Amino acid sequence: MSERTTSVPDTLIPPAPARAAHRDPNVLRWVAAYTVSMVGDMVFYLALSWAAVQNGTAAQAGIVTAVSAVPRALLMLGGGVVADRFGPRRVVIGSDAVRCGTVLAVAAVLFVTDPGLWLLALLAVVFGTVDAVFLPAVGALPARITTKDQLARVQGMRGLGIRFAAVVGAPLGGLGVAVGGSAAAFACAGLLIAVSVPLLVSVRVREPAPDETTARNDTTAWRDLRAGLSHVRRHRVLGPLMITIALGDLGFVGPLNVGLTLLADERGWGASGMGWVLGGFGTGAGVAALLLTVRGRVPYAGLVAAGAIIPGAAAIAALAYAPGLPVAVGTAVLVGLLTGLSGAMCGALLQTQTDTAYLGRVTAVAGIVSLGIAPLSMPLSAAAIGVWGTGPVFVVSAVVCALGGAVALCAPGLRRAELPK
Incomplete structure (x- = not known):
């Protein structure tokens, strides 16, 4: 399939002076589109969880809410190839439109009948x-809408969007x-995602440089995938960066989910304390x-x-041994600030160190780590806490993160x- 067959042509940015x-x-239109879409995602997953609980047992609801992770993990590397082959803007617009239509269709069905799980x-x-x-297309798009010296700032703006979505969604x-x-919650999610589509259509992208436009029809998707993995493996920054991200997520996801x-239940803090x-x-994390966003560039990234x-x-590790809720909250602020700063730096380095032609595939590799491997630590953490308690498990998780x-x-x-100046 050639780029000329797509229905949403890229709108190219003419040469212009650099702007923050x-x-x-x-850039602000892209951030708004991304944020609205993330709020829609938060609403969607809450609606899905609620509907599953209402229509089945707790175990069945857990399966329904977790099943979306399977195709995401299995297909994301292929999604990175698609984003690099056909352009991240086209892919983001098309996939967001499909997400919107699917959720609104299910909302319509639920308004008239109850089909079950x-x-x-x-x-x-x-x-x-x-x-x-x-997701890989979203990761590849910022490099097409701004200059490399602004990608770190965009990463901060994206982080603020995620924090906003978590609070509002x-x-x-x-x-x-x-x-x-x-049904109403699904409709709300679909409408929020729908708002992001015209914003994405209005986003202009920079014309790729000659070395960013490979002869897509002369290579197979498999060769593109292997080239992307080779790019990560051989790169002096990206290779160790992926290991750093993997260990950080493995040590972080279990304790903070x-x-x-279990810690709040053990200490008697209750749901409000948690x-x-x-x-x-x-x-x-929001402060980080x-x-x-404000500084744009942090030296010695x-x-x-x-x-x-x-x-x-x-x-x-200290969070598990906090003597009371106020100390735990203060420690959590420190955890959010430090892990948010390290995560933002890792994300900014991934964006700036990767050749633009490979960004979709490199983002997919990082996504596999964060969305496919790291969640495996959650059931393991729960089982380990049941045997050894919260303190030792938080310490081991902290050691993994520190590695x-x-x-x-x-x-x-x-x-x-x-980071580029």
Whole structure:
């Protein structure tokens, strides 16, 4: 399939003087589209979870909500190839339109009938399949809408969008369920995603350089995939960066998801206490994203990433031994600040160190780590806490996370990596 057969042509940005990303209307339209889409995702997953619980047992609901991760993990590398072959803008617009249409169709069905769990499971599979294409394209798009020296700032703006979605999405989904049940919540999610589509259409992309446009029809998708993996493996920064991201996520996801729930129950903090701790983490992560948005460039990026991971890991271990809720909230703020800073630095380095022609595939590799491998730590963390308690498991998780920082310190290319000026 050739690029000429696509129905959404790229709108090219003519040469123009450099402009700071947070003052660039084109970048702001993309950030708005991304944020609205993420809010829609939050509402969607809440609606899916609620509908599954209403239509089946707790175990069945868990399967329905988790099933979307399977196609996402299995197909994301292929999604990265698609994004690089046909252009991230086209892929993002097309996949967002499919997500919107699918969710609105299910909302319409739920308004008139109750088909049961099979429809919800099918929706989860479709959503996860489209996400496998959508997520790599989202990661590849910023490099086409701004200059390399602004990609770190865009990463911070994206982080603020994620924090906003986390704060607004759940209450909005709950309101939709309270007003009109699962059907209304799904309709709300679909409409939010729909708002992002015209914003994405209005985003202009830069014309790719000659070395960014490979002869797509002269290579197979398999060769493109192998070339992307080889690009990561041979790169002096990207190779160790992927290991750092993997270890950081493996050590972070378990304690800050299922582990925190069990810790709050063990300490008698209750759901409200857990909410305060999560709020503290979100505040710290939001401050880190805001710092990168305002500064745009942090010197010694590789060293800062490694330097933030290790004390952040220590804060994760300390969280399990907090003597009371106020100390736990303060520790969570520190965890959010340090892990948010290291995550933003890793994301910015991934964006700036990757050749633009490979960004979809490289983003897919990072997505496989974060969305496919790291979630495996959640059931393992829960089982381990049941045997050894929260303290030892949080400490082991912190050690795994700190190993990511050690890899970054021991890899000269990553340790000395800088963001473009």
